[in-house]
Amino acid sequence: MMGGTALMAWSVALPLIGAVLSLLVGRAGVRLVAGVASVATLIASSLVAWEVSTQGVLRQQLGGWGAPLGIEWRADGLAALMLLTIAVVGPLISVHALDHLGDREDREFLPLWLFIWCALNALVLSADAFNLYVTLELTTLGAVSLIVVRRDLPGLDAGLRYLLFALPGSLCYLLGIAFLYGAYATLDVGMLAQRVQSGPVTWVAAGLVTVGLCLKTPLFPLHVWLPPTYTGAPTPVTALLSALISKGSFYVLLRLWLEVFAPVLDAEVGQLLGLLGAVAVLWGSVLALSQTQLKRVVAYSSVAQIGYMFLVFPMATSGARAGVIYLVVSHAAAKASMFVAVGNIHQAVGITELGGVQGLAYRMPFTFLAMALGGISLIGIPPSGGFIAKWLLLNESIGTQQWWWALVLLGGSLLAAAYVFRILRGSFLPLPPGVTVRSIPLGNELAPLALALIALLLGLVPWFPLDLLAVGASR
């Protein structure tokens, strides 16, 4: 049995090896190599999770240098859960991408995705603030390359837009880290947590880090790049962006905030983030209601869902932490399933309008089942991961006497219901005349369903992720 620390390295290395190999092999081998790499990484990630859940937090000093000089990797319950999420959700999206994109894109998609996977895993495991920056940048660059994989105008437009909004975000983050290093002479998150004190440098650093990451995630009012980018990118890429890549920056923010900043900052700043989150919930949901493009509805829903995630900051308790991580995970599965389903619809009828779903419930039952289940999780109706997350957050908001966040959560889910059922209900109408439904591969139908079932499963056995999350939770 391999040691837990080695497993962490494998979980990062395997996708990288896969990416390189798949670039080398010819057209025929790409799928095979990527498949093998995916399965291997999944196994490695699961083993990490297993180790974490049985043995507690895993640490590894890269190259033998300890902090502060060297770089540390650390896998606590949160990291392990994220590894698992990426390892399950990502491959399912890429399965869908195989038949959705063209042949050439196919060859480029898989290596790029494996590369991003590697970067994301590294990001999740990093316990070093600068290393987090690097992995974040790698993810961004990989994501931009994926967005433009089709090399068409909308894709290029979206890719550039993404890049040019992500760059200032990363730079703000980097500047903040620089200040922190200047003040406390360490980049290790754990050591920062011990050394950090309230003071102007910390404030500015925290402000820069927060704003930068909020721009990347993105939080209202910095969300404006999201809808056009998500709409312009190829659908599988949008799914990856929404489900996993945007979670990367949020993960960094969550880590730093909960472990480093929250103890030394005024609670009011947390309220500010919460307030912006609340506005995002309202804003995203209402705009989702007014969209006519299917994909934009789902994109604006992401704006709203990200808003929920920021409700963790005003509460900043372990319960809220668990709730928000749960939200991240179940949103990853649910939103991926929604986007992939949208891709299927587009592929089948070639209509991007909301009305395009008419009559499809009977033609593409799996896709619509997936959409329904995913939507349920977004709304937060049981049984779904979204419900568990909402439940935990609600409990926390009442428990910390901040009942106004409960109102946001409850009102937000009603709005979510409004836009989710706006999509679903049309599908029960009879098929309009003149529309032909192309059949799509079974794999494409099953991928969203599998994703949605994960969201469902998260709502049925919440004790497993919650137990895992509790490992290494500081507070």
Add this chain to the structure above:
Amino acid sequence: MMNTWLPLSVLLSSLLPGLIIFLLAEEQRRTRTVLNLLAAVTKLLLTAVMAWGVFQGRQYETRLPFFPKADLVLRADSFSLLFITLSAVLWFVTTIYAVGYLEGTDHRSRFFGFFSLCVASTMGIALAGNLLTFFLFYEMLTLSTYPLVIHRGTPEALRAGNVYLRYTLSGATLLLAGVVLLYSLTGSVEFTERGALGAVASHRTELVVAFVLLIAGLGVKTALVPLHGWLPVAMVAPAPVSALLHAVAVVKAGAFGITRIIYDVYGVYLVHDLGVMQPLAIVAAITILYGSVRALQQGDLKKRLAYSTVSQVAYIVLGVSLFGTVSTIGGLVHLVHQGVMKITLFFCAGNFAEELHVHRVSELRGVGRRMPLTTGAFTIAALGMIGIPPIAGFISKWYLGIGALEAHQPWMVVVLLTSSLLNAGYFLPIVYSAWFQAPREEWKPSTRGWEIGLLLLLPTVATAVLSLAAGLFAGAELSPLGWTRLITEREFRP
């Protein structure tokens, strides 16, 4: 061993077939029907075993880990069995009815899949051993009934579905708020006889707020005025769905929940002490009268029945919100009685629509000659609704009336009796014109030998007989009334 698995098996006996049915192709009619009936019969048997066990004092509980602090608990106590038995029996007949009713229409796999899910949710609601579990299944019910409401796929059905969702999801939100509030107070809310909140009884404000939230949330499904708007609109659904919605699943789930909240979460003494019982009783009384008056004004048969449900289900709420044993028995027993009678009425309405394409009250003239058995069933159920002995509704009314006096609220008797008169006002004209008036034009004679297909006729007659039997043999030990007395004795035992 059996004691832990039985509640779960009851749940799974409709959940699993439901999931399998989704996967069946539209043409696999025989397989689907066999599966449906098999599941229904299995559930009946399991329920019977469990009912017998509970009657003997055995405990049945399935506990599944869910949250670190809160398990999913399925527990069969006497009250849940009352509801389960009702659902299991009525599901069985409704399945038969639905097989007949939907013969030759589209999307039957989907229909029966959701149909089973709907019943599974109802089972879950009945068996829930704590508030969280209850809420989970309550929401599942909302979701599994929506596709049934919009089953026809017409714009009108979709609109009804919208209204349905708007109401039920808003209600669920309120309910969730209440549930969370209670959980944050106590950490865990197990359903316990005589209440689970004794330890936090001093938090009066929170408890009252939570109570209002819970009742408002549940009141949507229960169709308490002014939260009843969805019910008449949801009438566009096919007849078996309406039957299920009104008699077993949705409306009943709400009433069942309110009862649980009052008796097993707060405890009747605490609710009384908090002073929230009287307002609830007043709301119920208003609903009773409002529903009856509105029913008078409906020309559409199903709409009239829907408003009648609004009124009748409030009887249950009235019963449980009057402080006293007798009214509680009346309320609980009406849960069963109303179910059996109302399902009969909807079956009849479905039969009329299916066989003669009659939807409006005014078109029912002389239908008794053409469809005597259906009209007979309708008559029995309608008279029962009015509260004429020996049909089940009489027993409910008897207990409710006495209970109102026991609770020193004579005005409730006036409400009850006025409502009876109004019930008579909207049911008896139908009965009269069906039997004693000549049809406008002669109906086409049946081509089948019976007045309508046996799959539609038998369930109708069966439930009519049940409504008669439930009243006529109310004194029997295992009658709904006997069972309810057992439950209530346990709740009020000092």
Add this chain to the structure above:
Amino acid sequence: MSGHDLASLAVIAALCVPLVLTVVVMIPVLRGIGMALAPWAALPALGLGLGTGASVHWKPVLLGMRLYAPDEVTRTYLLFTGILWLFSGLFARGYLREDSRRASFWGFFLATLAGNVGAVLAQDVASFYLFFAMMTFCAYGLVVHERTEAAARAGRVYIIMALLGEVLLLAAFFLTVGTRINLSLAEVPRVVAESSSREVICVLILGGFGVKVGALLLHMWLPLAHPVAPAPGSAVLSGTIIKVGVLGWLRFLPLGHASLPTLGTVCVAAGLTAAFYGVAVGLTQREAKTVLAYSSISQMGFLTLAVGLALGAPEAAPVLIGAVLVYAVHHSLAKGLLFLGTGLLPATGRKGWRGVLVLVGLTWSALEIAGAPLTSGALAKLALKSAEAAAHASEALPTLLSLAAVGSTLIMARFLERTVPKAPEQGSPGAGGMLLAWVLLLVVDTALLLWPPVGREELPHLLESKSLVSAAWPVVAGVLLTGLVWRSRRWRSWRVPEIPPGDVLWPMARVLLPGWRLLTADADREPPQQEDIGEGPPSRFARFRRASLDEFENAEEGLSQLSHVGLALLLFLGVFLLLLVR
């Protein structure tokens, strides 16, 4: 089988034979058998009335059903109920020979019979209510049997009044039984007497059963319903069914247990008024059966009066109850004879031996009602008067009763006047069965005068000269008065203005009906066409929704400008720091 078993079997048979036959008649295949047996359905009840049964207690049925108590009230009621239903049934077999809705009639007839017998047998509150309601609702089928507009209207009035009565009764029962849920009838008078809401209960009982009895101001359904029903139906309606209302009074009022003088006085007054009022309105009627119905109202006034006296004077209650029973037996059979006679006369014709026989019988029954000497009427009046004496009622009462007897004579004369001349001279063939049944009933009626089931102790007094005189003079006066009027009409043609049957109903209906119409107007409106729903201008809510969504869209567009994003970024950072610096 032991004697006890046999006795309880008799009770069960009395109730279940009609019930089973009802079901048999409903099943098309067995209908023929059922209809053949139906006329005899009351036989077990009659048998039980003659013999003695044993109490039956079925715990599982309803709320614990108890049947039969071997008391005088039960036996007497069973006896006359059985007799009248039996002969009405036999009569109906002939009467309905050619009726196409025979099956319907028999179904309702049998079910009503079961209800009637059950109400007499019932020994607990819930069962009593069950059978009472069953009788009430099934009798509706007899009322609307003809399916004419008049029948429908009468049926409507009947059912509305009945429902009102039921509601009052329910309220009374709730108050009576309380948390005991159900109560044996034997305990009821005591419980009511001890109840804190005794007066309320009594008022509700008086009102609730008063509808059935046809007490003053609750009588409106009677003159409408009795005439439209087929003759056998009218006979049982007027003969036995309204007597069940009186039975209710006897069972539920605290007679002998409590003294309620005020209520008693009200009852006495209402009874007396009804006695005269019934005659007064009845005399104006043209339809023979309506005349009879008003006579019933008048006659029931006497019973109301007796019950009122018993309410006020507990010590005299047993005697008064006895008198009521005597009166009930008398009126039941006599009124039955009269109603059946109106159905028989057209069939036999008034000429020929049959006609004469019927005319003699009718006159005899009319005299009975009038209370002529040596008739059952005289016996009943005698019982009533001696009971009044026991109750120390007002001195004026016997006089008033005699005056009322004049009225009875008049109204009977009016009845004969409206019946006999209209009848055809020659009858139709096949009236034999009917005639036989009728004559047998007449015989039984007469036999019961000689061997009365109750009030036997009064029998010797019947021949005393004092009672002969007091019975004879009102009749004589009545006959003279009739003759006078008859003669006067010869000289000058004048007509009595007709008060519409149901009298006070019509002004009431004029007030109530518009309200009801308003309430149910929507039900009769046709639904709007499908096209109307989706089209048309958007609602205000939809417009508001659209407008606010547009606002959001505009704001989003503003936010999307690149420079605005930069500003937002700075602002975010600024507020963040501001919050910390502060």
Add this chain to the structure above:
Amino acid sequence: MNPWAVYALSGVAMFSVGLVGLFSHQHVVKRILASNIAGSGVLIVLVALARRAPSGVPDPVPHALVLTGIVVSVSSTALGVALARRMARLRADAARASEPPPGSGGEGP
């Protein structure tokens, strides 16, 4: 004022200029350049921070960070420019293919 503080402040100033540039220009290449300026500013701050005490060995860690930062910034600039070029070409093609050119959103040249 310490020279390293001057360095650091000028780095912050460069970062600010770059940031303003990023959000005030529509042209893609200009924005890529602005991001480069901002990035350089951050790197200058890092370099400045390496010298912690007036005397003594400078901290090696920021140097390593700066090197890494330069690599990252080069690669992102390269990617950005490549994308911008390709987009310009595609736009030109589209414009040539159909007159008048199709209305295009975004912030291209």
